[in-house]
Amino acid sequence: MRHSALTRRLDVASARVWDIHYQARERCEAGEDVILLTVGDPDFETPPAIVDEAERSLRRGRTRYSPTAGEPLLREAIARHHQRITDQPVSAENVAVFAGAQSALFASMLCLADAGDEIAVFEPRYVTYDGVIDTPGAVRVEVPLAAPQGFRFDPDALGRAVTPRMRAVLLNTPHNPTGIVAAREELEAIAAIAKRHDLWVLSDEVYASLTYDAPHVAIASLPGMADRTVTINSLSKSHAMQGWRLGWAVGPEPLVRHLTHLIVSMVFGTPPFTQDAARFALTSELVEVAAMERAYRARRDLLCARINACPGLACQWPQGGMYAMVDVRGTGRSDEDFAWGLLEAEGVSVLPAATFGASAAGHVRVSLTAPEAVLGEACDRIERYARSLVGPRGP
Numbered sequence: 001m002r003h004s005a006l007t008r009r010l011d012v013a014s015a016r017v018w019d020i021h022y023q024a025r026e027r028c029e030a031g032e033d034v035i036l037l038t039v040g041d042p043d044f045e046t047p048p049a050i051v052d053e054a055e056r057s058l059r060r061g062r063t064r065y066s067p068t069a070g071e072p073l074l075r076e077a078i079a080r081h082h083q084r085i086t087d088q089p090v091s092a093e094n095v096a097v098f099a100g101a102q103s104a105l106f107a108s109m110l111c112l113a114d115a116g117d118e119i120a121v122f123e124p125r126y127v128t129y130d131g132v133i134d135t136p137g138a139v140r141v142e143v144p145l146a147a148p149q150g151f152r153f154d155p156d157a158l159g160r161a162v163t164p165r166m167r168a169v170l171l172n173t174p175h176n177p178t179g180i181v182a183a184r185e186e187l188e189a190i191a192a193i194a195k196r197h198d199l200w201v202l203s204d205e206v207y208a209s210l211t212y213d214a215p216h217v218a219i220a221s222l223p224g225m226a227d228r229t230v231t232i233n234s235l236s237k238s239h240a241m242q243g244w245r246l247g248w249a250v251g252p253e254p255l256v257r258h259l260t261h262l263i264v265s266m267v268f269g270t271p272p273f274t275q276d277a278a279r280f281a282l283t284s285e286l287v288e289v290a291a292m293e294r295a296y297r298a299r300r301d302l303l304c305a306r307i308n309a310c311p312g313l314a315c316q317w318p319q320g321g322m323y324a325m326v327d328v329r330g331t332g333r334s335d336e337d338f339a340w341g342l343l344e345a346e347g348v349s350v351l352p353a354a355t356f357g358a359s360a361a362g363h364v365r366v367s368l369t370a371p372e373a374v375l376g377e378a379c380d381r382i383e384r385y386a387r388s389l390v391g392p393r394g395p
Helices: 005-010 019-029 048-059 072-086 101-112 128-134 155-161 184-196 253-266 272-283 287-307 335-346 372-390
Strands: 095-098 118-123 139-144 166-172 200-204 229-234 247-250 314-316 323-327 363-367
Touching: 005 128, 019 335, 048 272, 072 095, 072 229, 072 247, 072 272, 095 101, 095 253, 101 128, 101 166, 101 200, 101 229, 101 247, 101 253, 118 128, 118 155, 128 139, 128 166, 139 155, 155 184, 166 184, 184 200, 287 314, 287 323, 287 372, 335 363, 335 372
Parallel strands: 118 139, 118 166, 166 200, 200 229
Antiparallel strands: 095 247, 229 247, 314 323, 323 363
């Protein structure tokens, strides 16, 4: 039987980036001693008070349909939260609630891009961006983040990539996989390009609350950007609510109306009890959230210090997010060979980063989603494997 052209667009190499993770997980389930550092799946439990609120909501019978764009009280809470972290004044009318940030990103692209439109995306990029851009038939224009420059955002490269067919810029800061946090001057230069060429900016900011050495700046807060920016966020990373599937888009009111029409055709809304829990999370001071932030910083410091002491390896200190990029070229192995070899030899799973984009070739992405003791053991194994490759005379 015939399938649509869409299925061919989605069957790309990036869709298979998780193969190493799936195999590592199967080995774990079979009882093997494997340390999973491949995905950004927080190992923390959702704070108990949030779970209690969801249970109370269920007991109150909050299991019926919800307003399509989200419960008014949650949309108001998201607007206040967004304003706190971005200084961009918004109201509930600027918010649409989705089943996770990925859904919000996907729906926003469908409402912004037509077939043949060009979408600029900084590369390396999170692997789902390929499908997000390819689904409406848009064309990816990759703007490299060069490893020798520390994967910094390059507005000049973006400017050179703009053509009359370009419709939007897909931005991610703090950045996955590199951990870079865009500086204000970089964002100001990107904003100037967007305004000059009448481009949308679709800004994925799911790690906005998790920064270490540089403050998060929301591009929507810059002058003249509120009406051309869609900000994507969620509670998955900040509150360890990844399985709750609760995210949102913040943008101009006309776009939110279009997103609401799309939600009707997709999921018809998200469960009221999860929205009640999300509103509680956004309006409560939870000690667990601050503890998670401290733990991620400690894990970053441990991993980077240990890896930078390993022969043949170099670790860039991430400024935000929950990943670190490790340069493995000094071992004489490609990122693909290193990652699979590490899994086979030492039972540690990391992601070969070339699948995120050619600029990341020779690197692997290591997730910080394991306790310090486990991460320390993983570092022991990584060092042992690196030494086996480098040897006394180099790779």
